[in-house]
Amino acid sequence: MKKWLSIGLGTIFIGGLILTIKTDIFSNKTTIQQVYPRSNESFVGDPMPYFNGEEFMIYYLEDLRDDQTGFHPISLMTTTDFINYTDHGEVIPFVNDQNHQELALGTGSVIIDSDGLYHAFYTGHNGSLSPKEAIMHATSKDGVKWSKQPEHTFFAGTQYEADDFRDPFVFYEEDSQEYWMLITARQNGTGVIARYTSTDLITWEDQGTFFVNDFGNDSNLECPSLVYFEGKWYLAFSDQWDKRVVHYRIADSVNGPFVKPTNLDHWDGSGFYAGRLETDGEKLYVMGWIPTKEQHRDNQNYNWAGNLAVHELIAKDDQLLPTLPESVKEQVNTVAFTNQTIPEGQSITFDANEETILYSGKVVLDEQTKKWAFQFNSKENKSDLNVIFDTELNTVAYYNYSLDRLENYAPQTEMPFDFAGRSSVTIKLVLEDDIVVLYLDDEIVLSNRMYQAKDSDWAIMAIEGQLKIES
Numbered sequence: 001m002k003k004w005l006s007i008g009l010g011t012i013f014i015g016g017l018i019l020t021i022k023t024d025i026f027s028n029k030t031t032i033q034q035v036y037p038r039s040n041e042s043f044v045g046d047p048m049p050y051f052n053g054e055e056f057m058i059y060y061l062e063d064l065r066d067d068q069t070g071f072h073p074i075s076l077m078t079t080t081d082f083i084n085y086t087d088h089g090e091v092i093p094f095v096n097d098q099n100h101q102e103l104a105l106g107t108g109s110v111i112i113d114s115d116g117l118y119h120a121f122y123t124g125h126n127g128s129l130s131p132k133e134a135i136m137h138a139t140s141k142d143g144v145k146w147s148k149q150p151e152h153t154f155f156a157g158t159q160y161e162a163d164d165f166r167d168p169f170v171f172y173e174e175d176s177q178e179y180w181m182l183i184t185a186r187q188n189g190t191g192v193i194a195r196y197t198s199t200d201l202i203t204w205e206d207q208g209t210f211f212v213n214d215f216g217n218d219s220n221l222e223c224p225s226l227v228y229f230e231g232k233w234y235l236a237f238s239d240q241w242d243k244r245v246v247h248y249r250i251a252d253s254v255n256g257p258f259v260k261p262t263n264l265d266h267w268d269g270s271g272f273y274a275g276r277l278e279t280d281g282e283k284l285y286v287m288g289w290i291p292t293k294e295q296h297r298d299n300q301n302y303n304w305a306g307n308l309a310v311h312e313l314i315a316k317d318d319q320l321l322p323t324l325p326e327s328v329k330e331q332v333n334t335v336a337f338t339n340q341t342i343p344e345g346q347s348i349t350f351d352a353n354e355e356t357i358l359y360s361g362k363v364v365l366d367e368q369t370k371k372w373a374f375q376f377n378s379k380e381n382k383s384d385l386n387v388i389f390d391t392e393l394n395t396v397a398y399y400n401y402s403l404d405r406l407e408n409y410a411p412q413t414e415m416p417f418d419f420a421g422r423s424s425v426t427i428k429l430v431l432e433d434d435i436v437v438l439y440l441d442d443e444i445v446l447s448n449r450m451y452q453a454k455d456s457d458w459a460i461m462a463i464e465g466q467l468k469i470e471s
Contacts, residue, residue, distance in 0.1 A: 030087040035328055035356055036290060036307040036435045037077065037085045045072065045305035046107040046167075046223055047287040048122075049278040050143075055080045056278065057143055058287060059110055059120070062090060063305035070094040070103045074122060076144065081327035082285075082310045092120060092138055092146050101126055101134050101153065107167040107223050107274070108136075110143065111179070111201075118143045119201050121181065123166040124153070131155055131162035135183070137202075157206040160194060161186040167223050169276075170201075173254060182210055182224045184237075191220035193237065211235060211249070211258055217242055227277040228254070229284045230315045236277045236286065246275035246288060250318055264444070267322040269413035270302065271398070271448040272309055284313045285325065290435055290447050298385060298400050298451050302412075307435055309447055323442040324428055329358065332430070336471040337361025342372075347381050347461035354455055359429040362470045365391065365422055370464035373403065374429070376436065377452035378459035385450045387438060388463075391419040396440060398448050403463065415444045424470075431458070 030040070038044045045061035055078050062075040074092035079085045095102040106123025113119060118140040125133050137152035156165035167184040178197045181204060185194040195210035213221060221237040228234075233251045235258045238244070245266045249258035267286065268275075275288030290309045294300035311322040335350075335357055342348055350359070363372070371390050375383035386399045388406070397414035399406050417440055419425070428439040434454040438446045460469065 028089045030089070032077070032085040032087055033083065034085070034307075035083055035332065035430060035432050036309055036437075037087070038307045039075065039087050039089070042075075043292060043305040044289050044308045046274040047276055047289065047308060048074070048107060048109050049276055049285070049287045050110040050112075051278055051280045052112060052143065056082075056280070056285075057110065058308065059091070059108075060289075060308065061105060061107060061305070068096055069098055070096040072105045074105055074108070074120070077308070081331070082325045083328050083331050088144055091144055092122065092148070098128060099126075101129060102136065103128075105136075106133065109169045109171075109225075109276075111170050111172070112143075113201060117141065118146075119170070120146060121168040121170050123168070125166070131165065133163060133165045135165070135168050135181075135204075152202055154204060156185060157194075159187060159206070159208075160192075164191075164220060165194075169223075169225050171226065173197075175254070180226075182226060184220055184222050184224060186220065187212075190218040191240070193221050193224045193235075211237075211256070214260070215239060215242065223274045223276055225277040226254070227279055227284065229279050232315070233258070234277060234284075234320065236275060238274050238288075244270045244273060246272065246286065248277075248320060261319045262317075263319060264416065267311060267313070267320070268445045268447050269398075269415050271413045271446065272311075275311075277313075283326075284315070284320070286311050286313055286322070290437075290449055293449060293451070296451060302449075306449060309435075309437065311445055314442070321443050322439065322445045324358070324430065324437075324439055332356050332358045334358045334360055337427070337469045339470045340468075342460060342462040342467040342469070344462050344464065344466055345381075347375065347378070347459040349378060349457050349459045352455050352457050353431070356430070356432040359427070359431070360471075361427050362424045363389075363427060364424045364468040364470060365419060366468070368465035369467055372463055372467045373461045374438070375459045375461055376450050377456040378461075379457070381459070381461060383459070385452060387436075387446065387448075394418050394420070396438070396444065396446055398446065400450075413446065413448060415440075415446050417441075417444055 043063040048059040061072040073090045076088040101124040103126040108122025120138045137149040138146040140146040164186040169182045181196040183194045191213040193211040195207045196204040220240040224237040236248045275286040291302040291306040312325040313320040374387040376385040397411035430437040
């Protein structure tokens, strides 16, 4: 994308896509031109996307990381193309009162009723109260200015554990002519998704368990969403512990049964969380966040919230396959690999670039190609930030350690990928600021944050066997 100049509040920003932030001095709106946006002073948690017929309204839990007792107001970004965003700022505040149910806000969803009125259902959380969580309601004429409706608050039914009752997802179910609400809950010591129904978006009736954890553990199923797309129903949720990735299930009917896809049941690794499904009727997307890391250091663990990330999902057979949204591919600068062969133990280097860049190309697979790496902040064939492609283990994995130390550590995030039977694999690599997102054959994606990758050279290294790359 061409460079341009923007002026707002007396500050000048010059640069490519990643640094283009423009403030309207006559309103609270800020224009952000990024593939992976966040507000200038905060971080994006749990997106709650809604397509209103014209644009995607992406509500989210705003992680301010300030000194207030309360936390996580609901804020709003809007977009039509997942690269040009308007940040409207906070739209539903928390209540900074230690005794209030809305001391912290949790995930929810937004819907428009038949009269054009917006309804937001979200979680009110206060760890000092019993129960800790409740379902809250607010209404709006425009989706930006909201009025809370505290008289509509409700808590978990007796068949669910009272302190885990959150993340309501509401949609209109046409066959029953009712509104359905899916809720993250616990029952009999394991995570479930509860179903409530309503005809007026005010009074809700418990219809029992909609889906039960099928992982073989007791993890909660966070941030559920349910979408009908190209003849199938798709249910998505995030496992709160163990893998901490976004899973999905498929059904022919809204009533299920919801089953795992034949192959992989998740699109991305643990560097992408709380993904919610949304469609504009033509394309399907999952919207989550790429976490920051503790102390903002590469060798530390992921923490909560970060930058918004959007994957487009393509329905193929009984799977949904992730790819970079087409509207993003059309607008970012693209650098194609050049045809060359990299001898074992050698690498080629790509110069640092301050703009958002999409690198694209192909890796040719033959009997000699066993293992290779994408190395970030690379210096003289050495890096502590390595994405390892292993054709024998059939994995793509990120390690925040140098190559000579990998045997002693587990990857921070990884995805399975079956290299067998392929003559080549297609690469799409997006670098923006400290965000690194890799799409492989438009079948899997590995999202990550690497602080030292920002404004640094990166390299492709042949570890075991030579490596042939093509444009």
